[in-house]
Amino acid sequence: MASVRQPCSSFTIRVPATSANIGPGFDVVGLSLSLHLTLTVTFVPTDGPHGTPPILKYTGEGSDEVPLDPYKNLTTRVALYVLRCHGIQRFPTTLSDPSDGTTRNVQLQIAVDNEIPFGRGLGSSGAAVIAGVLLGNELGNLDLSTSRMLDFALMVERHPDNVTAALVGGFVGSYLRELDTAATEAASVPLSEVLPEYPPDAGEDWGLDPPKPPTGIGHYVRFGWSESIQAVAIVPRFELSTASARQVLPQSYSRKDLVFNLQRIAVLTTALAANPPDPELIYEAMKDRIHQPYRKELIPGLPEVTSSITPETHPGLLGICLSGAGPTILALATGGFEAIAEDARAIFKTKGIEVDWKVLHIAPGSTVQRS
Ligand SMILES: Nc1ncnc2c1ncn2[C@@H]1O[C@H](COP(=O)(O)OP(=O)(O)OP(=O)(O)O)[C@@H](O)[C@H]1O
Ligand SMILES: N[C@@H](CCO)C(=O)O
Numbered sequence: 001m002a003s004v005r006q007p008c009s010s011f012t013i014r015v016p017a018t019s020a021n022i023g024p025g026f027d028v029v030g031l032s033l034s035l036h037l038t039l040t041v042t043f044v045p046t047d048g049p050h051g052t053p054p055i056l057k058y059t060g061e062g063s064d065e066v067p068l069d070p071y072k073n074l075t076t077r078v079a080l081y082v083l084r085c086h087g088i089q090r091f092p093t094t095l096s097d098p099s100d101g102t103t104r105n106v107q108l109q110i111a112v113d114n115e116i117p118f119g120r121g122l123g124s125s126g127a128a129v130i131a132g133v134l135l136g137n138e139l140g141n142l143d144l145s146t147s148r149m150l151d152f153a154l155m156v157e158r159h160p161d162n163v164t165a166a167l168v169g170g171f172v173g174s175y176l177r178e179l180d181t182a183a184t185e186a187a188s189v190p191l192s193e194v195l196p197e198y199p200p201d202a203g204e205d206w207g208l209d210p211p212k213p214p215t216g217i218g219h220y221v222r223f224g225w226s227e228s229i230q231a232v233a234i235v236p237r238f239e240l241s242t243a244s245a246r247q248v249l250p251q252s253y254s255r256k257d258l259v260f261n262l263q264r265i266a267v268l269t270t271a272l273a274a275n276p277p278d279p280e281l282i283y284e285a286m287k288d289r290i291h292q293p294y295r296k297e298l299i300p301g302l303p304e305v306t307s308s309i310t311p312e313t314h315p316g317l318l319g320i321c322l323s324g325a326g327p328t329i330l331a332l333a334t335g336g337f338e339a340i341a342e343d344a345r346a347i348f349k350t351k352g353i354e355v356d357w358k359v360l361h362i363a364p365g366s367t368v369q370r371s
Pocket of ligand 2: 324325
């Protein structure tokens with residue numbers, strides 16, 4: 001039986017893009033950016049049969065490739081996972097009217113508008129997962145805390161940097177708690193069990209309940225951020241999946257390389273809050289030896305762009321790095337945005353790669369607006 005939700009006949013979910021790592025903070029830091037994934041959710045009264053599945057409409061980035069089947073789309077699958085963990089087996093198909101207690105059949109319509117390009121290192125999947133958690137929370141009237149929503153997101157996207165920044169907003173550092181054996185098992189179930197792709201046939205049950213997340217998996221802190229700093233995103237016109245960009249990374253690192261990154265992330269998190277920010281300190285603090293060197297084969301032009309665009313050659317630049325798993329380059333700067341982006345474009349062009357670029361600012365976290 002589908003759940004009955006009190007009428008809030010429409011609501012809007014807005015989730016920002018994110019850039020993870022910011023150089024040395026691999027799988028640790030994330031920054032929310034002013035591109036958004038927006039879901040407008042409406043319960044439309046229907047004379048159709050009870051149990052009509054939701055309709056998904058999609059505009060913007062990824063609209064030519066994203067599945068519109070609610071049992072295949074990442075956002076709606078995550079929402080259903082959250083609902084099923086709370087004993088709600090299906091998307092809502094009825095709505096009760098509190099004024100007279102009557103129940104009517106409704107169809108859920110979800111209009112998605114997306115500004116976050118897929119597979120470019122700007123947290124498109126993290127945003128889709130957070131949108132799904134927020135959608136499940138709203139549809140089930142679950143009133144989940146931020147920490148619990150993060151648990152659900154981490155069962156799907158298992159590194160915390162993008163999803164945490166997308167949920168809470170700002171420049172955020174996070175870690176995953178060491179779990180005991182039972183919780184580790186609960187958190188290690190295959191994604192296919194968390195997010196099954198096919199609904200049961202009409203009238204049938206899903207079978208086994210989905211594994212519930214352990215509580216308190218992820219913990220975070222928001223760092224300061226100097227308002228003078230903007231982010232130039234230089235976005236190559238090709239997709240690189242996070243999965244392939246993680247496959248090229250080694251299983252172990254030398255002590256020298258680990259210390260290199262630890263020294264820099266410790267300085268960077270405070271340096272980006274200082275007014276005015278110090279380019280000399282930040283440029284060096286945004287260097288990395290944990291992931292970028294291994295990803296250069298996948299992103300022709302990466303070492304040239306990050307080494308030849310410097311605060312000396314480009315006044316206003318603070319630091320430059322790979323955004324998330326790439327291929328986008330993120331330059332943090334207080335000015336000189338166009339020169340930075342156009343010079344990066346020229347370098348990529350010598351490698352046969354076209355780019356688009358945008359100046360982004362640091363965005364607030366996700367919001368849900370009920371109407
Ligand atoms: N709005 C969305 N709705 C449904 N699926 C999405 C959406 N956004 C992203 N996805 C899925 O996530 C995939 C991209 O995820 P991936 O982790 O490879 O890259 P990314 O999240 O854009 O980059 P990064 O994790 O490096 O920041 C897309 O190919 C698509 O399958
Ligand atoms: N920290 C992750 C971010 C991508 O989602 C990575 O670099 O693989």
